Amino acid sequence: MTEKTTPLWEVFIRSRTGMAHRHCGSVHAADAEMALQAARDVYTRRGEGLSIWVVPSSEIIASDPAQKDELFEPTASKIYRHPTFYEIPEEVGNM
Amino acid sequence: MYTQALNARDTEAGAVEDADRVAAFQARVDAEEKIEPNDWMPEGYRKTLVRQISQHAHSEIVGMLPEGNWISRAPTLKRKAALLAKVQDEGGHGLYLYSAAETLGVSREELTEQLLSGKAKYSSIFNYPTLTWADIGAIGWLVDGAAIMNQIPLCRCSFGPYSRAMIRVCKEESFHQRQGYELLLEMVRSSEEQKEMVQDALNRWWWPSLMMFGPSDTDSQHSAQSMAWKIKRFTNDELRQKFVDATVPQAHYLGLTIPDDKLSFNEATGHWEFGEIDWDEFMRVIAGNGPCNRERLAARKKAHADGAWVREAALAYSRKRADRREAARHAAE
Amino acid sequence: MTSDLFTYTLRLADDAAILGQRLGEWCGHAPTLEEDIGLANVALDHIGQARNLYSYAGEVEGAGRDEDQLCFLRKEREFGNCLLVEQPNGDFAQTIARQLFFSAFMLPFWRKLTGSRDETLAAIAAKAEKEAAYHLRHSGEWTIRLGDGTAESRARMQDAIDLLWPYTGELFEVDGVVERLVADGIAVDPETIRDEWHATLRRVCDDATLTLPPVGWMQSGGRSGRHSESFGHLLSEMQYMQRAYPGMRW
Numbered sequence: 001m002t003e004k005t006t007p008l009w010e011v012f013i014r015s016r017t018g019m020a021h022r023h024c025g026s027v028h029a030a031d032a033e034m035a036l037q038a039a040r041d042v043y044t045r046r047g048e049g050l051s052i053w054v055v056p057s058s059e060i061i062a063s064d065p066a067q068k069d070e071l072f073e074p075t076a077s078k079i080y081r082h083p084t085f086y087e088i089p090e091e092v093g094n095m
Numbered sequence: 096m097y098t099q100a101l102n103a104r105d106t107e108a109g110a111v112e113d114a115d116r117v118a119a120f121q122a123r124v125d126a127e128e129k130i131e132p133n134d135w136m137p138e139g140y141r142k143t144l145v146r147q148i149s150q151h152a153h154s155e156i157v158g159m160l161p162e163g164n165w166i167s168r169a170p171t172l173k174r175k176a177a178l179l180a181k182v183q184d185e186g187g188h189g190l191y192l193y194s195a196a197e198t199l200g201v202s203r204e205e206l207t208e209q210l211l212s213g214k215a216k217y218s219s220i221f222n223y224p225t226l227t228w229a230d231i232g233a234i235g236w237l238v239d240g241a242a243i244m245n246q247i248p249l250c251r252c253s254f255g256p257y258s259r260a261m262i263r264v265c266k267e268e269s270f271h272q273r274q275g276y277e278l279l280l281e282m283v284r285s286s287e288e289q290k291e292m293v294q295d296a297l298n299r300w301w302w303p304s305l306m307m308f309g310p311s312d313t314d315s316q317h318s319a320q321s322m323a324w325k326i327k328r329f330t331n332d333e334l335r336q337k338f339v340d341a342t343v344p345q346a347h348y349l350g351l352t353i354p355d356d357k358l359s360f361n362e363a364t365g366h367w368e369f370g371e372i373d374w375d376e377f378m379r380v381i382a383g384n385g386p387c388n389r390e391r392l393a394a395r396k397k398a399h400a401d402g403a404w405v406r407e408a409a410l411a412y413s414r415k416r417a418d419r420r421e422a423a424r425h426a427a428e
Numbered sequence: 429m430t431s432d433l434f435t436y437t438l439r440l441a442d443d444a445a446i447l448g449q450r451l452g453e454w455c456g457h458a459p460t461l462e463e464d465i466g467l468a469n470v471a472l473d474h475i476g477q478a479r480n481l482y483s484y485a486g487e488v489e490g491a492g493r494d495e496d497q498l499c500f501l502r503k504e505r506e507f508g509n510c511l512l513v514e515q516p517n518g519d520f521a522q523t524i525a526r527q528l529f530f531s532a533f534m535l536p537f538w539r540k541l542t543g544s545r546d547e548t549l550a551a552i553a554a555k556a557e558k559e560a561a562y563h564l565r566h567s568g569e570w571t572i573r574l575g576d577g578t579a580e581s582r583a584r585m586q587d588a589i590d591l592l593w594p595y596t597g598e599l600f601e602v603d604g605v606v607e608r609l610v611a612d613g614i615a616v617d618p619e620t621i622r623d624e625w626h627a628t629l630r631r632v633c634d635d636a637t638l639t640l641p642p643v644g645w646m647q648s649g650g651r652s653g654r655h656s657e658s659f660g661h662l663l664s665e666m667q668y669m670q671r672a673y674p675g676m677r678w
């Protein structure tokens with residue numbers, strides 16, 4: 001007997017610390033409400049969260065690892081975006 | 096964690112892989128980069144991971160049964176809550192791990208099918224019965240203790256989803272071991288009769304716990320490849336020794352005797368030396384002939400079969416609701 | 429009055445403990461892994477409520493009995509839980525129906541009890557109210573899916589509703605204990621909850637395409653210690669350790 005597959009959902013939790021929702025795992029559920037309940041029951045048992053997002057895993061669009069270089073390499077040379085690139089005399093103080 | 100049966104050799108190695116890609120992959124692993132599901136990986140790496148992660152997941156799920164056996168009989172409400180929360184956690188661990196395996200392209204349904212058909216293995220330890228309340232303490236202390244030994248290095252596993260799942264699991268495990276040890280401590284302090292129960296539990300769980308680390312390195316062909324892939328960080332024997340060194344003093348603190356007359360402390364090495372593990376028993380239990388193998392599988396099969404109509408109903412409802420929404424949209428157009 | 433408060437608190441404690449015991453039986457055997465974890469959460473909520481309520485009952489009684497003595501060392505006829513919570517788990521539909529009937533009652537019950545003149549009960553109620561809200565959501569959503577799912581699930585869910593319906597009358601029973609405590613501003617008059625309870629069930633059952641049975645003959649007896657035959661078995665399992673090893677610490 002091959003069983004029908006129950007959809008997979010990705011779970012994102014916003015913790016108490018005021019951080020953005022963060023991916024923490026996945027659950028199986030037939031629909032969105034069940035996914036939300038499952039996410040609450042599975043991933044917030046230790047007071048981890050104040051808000052939950054669930055997203056159908058099939059709806060996630062991922063970048064292609066093969067394109068890693070063209071996507072992410074070009075930024076490596078743009079060191080002028082980083083504050084340490086600029087020299088400010090110490091007497092000026094924190095900036 | 097429960098990696099003991101991993102050491103079967105991959106015979107179906109399949110097509111020859113591009114040597115450059117393999118080398119580039121190995122270089123990434125050597126540089127401690129994490130491998131993610133969509134990255135290219137050697138087929139052997141993928142297969143090894145699917146097998147190890149799913150086996151680990153099955154162990155968590157089957158592992159709910161021996162301890163679950165005592166939830167209804169826990170002696171106090173505090174212990175009942177702790178045990179239920181602990182067994183529930185194990186279910187969570189199974190869930191995290193199934194999810195990690197699913198990133199490699201096998202579905203939960205397929206994985207469940209592999210367990211129920213007897214095709215997939217799970218840790219031999221869960222085929223032993225829990226006979227008294229002291230067994231609950233012994234499992235927390237020894238079985239979760241051994242699991243932690245195994246799992247901590249897995250937090251650094253080269254495969255991202257497995258490593259992240261293990262980090263989550265490890266955070267939850269330490270309460271498991273502590274509640275077990277505390278429970279035993281309370282028992283040995285309370286009365287002589289309870290102390291005897293605890294000793295009896297140790298006698299029965301000690302050797303099976305040592306077996307949890309899997310065959311000795313000399314008999315374990317798969318170890319080297321897993322080490323190179325950084326799926327494994329320590330050998331079976333190294334982890335087992337670590338476990339013995341940590342556990343023997345804890346047993347003594349409880350006033351217990353380890354059931355091993357060869358046990359002795361080697362001043363020179365700083366390690367506890369222990370007797371020979373009964374590998375025949377280990378192989379027998381792995382092969383399906385332990386005290387509870389049949390019951391464990393039967394219980395999982397029953398839960399799965401009894402729940403089939405519930406899972407179908409939830410799917411049917413979601414289809415119906417989607418259809419209704421669709422119909423409503425058409426009507427509105 | 430003290431003994432009324434003791435009896436009342438003890439009944440609430442017994443409700444929570446026995447339901448927690450029943451729900452705990454599911455652990456490792458639920459229809460999905462997610463639900464296994466979900467049901468355990470509901471069970472843990474009830475065990476937590478039971479602990480607080482037993483502790484308070486013991487305090488009120490003043491005879492030195494703690495939560496465990498009250499839970500594990502009383503006999504069948506001394507338990508005052510309602511019959512609904514002790515009903516066997518049955519299939520998943522029966523567990524969900526039991527949960528729906530009970531939490532649809534307990535949510536407004538706890539909410540009202542937060543206004544009790546007894547501060548400890550009010551504090552326990554404030555925590556329990558939030559838990560009950562989730563229990564109702566959980567069981568309500570499942571009832572809808574089972575009722576409006578497949579033909580089989582619909583039949584099972586309707587059977588479960590019909591089977592357990594006669595045990596709901598007891599939730600509204602008022603005896604001298606309740607009457608005196610209501611007059612004193614300590615207890616909740618269950619009659620004030622009936623409309624909300626019924627409306628909740630109607631809403632869920634309508635969504636679930638299920639029929640709520642008419643109010644007819646109702647079971648009774650739990651509050652005065654006359655329980656179901658299965659209850660003694662539940663107790664002999666739950667109390668086994670304390671009975672087999674009296675006076676030991678665990």
Ligand SMILES: [Fe+2]
Pocket residue numbers: 155184185188242264
């Ligand atoms: Fe675990």
Ligand SMILES: [Fe+2]
Pocket residue numbers: 096155188242
């Ligand atoms: Fe584990």
Ligand SMILES: [Fe+2]
Pocket residue numbers: 185239242268271
């Ligand atoms: Fe554990």
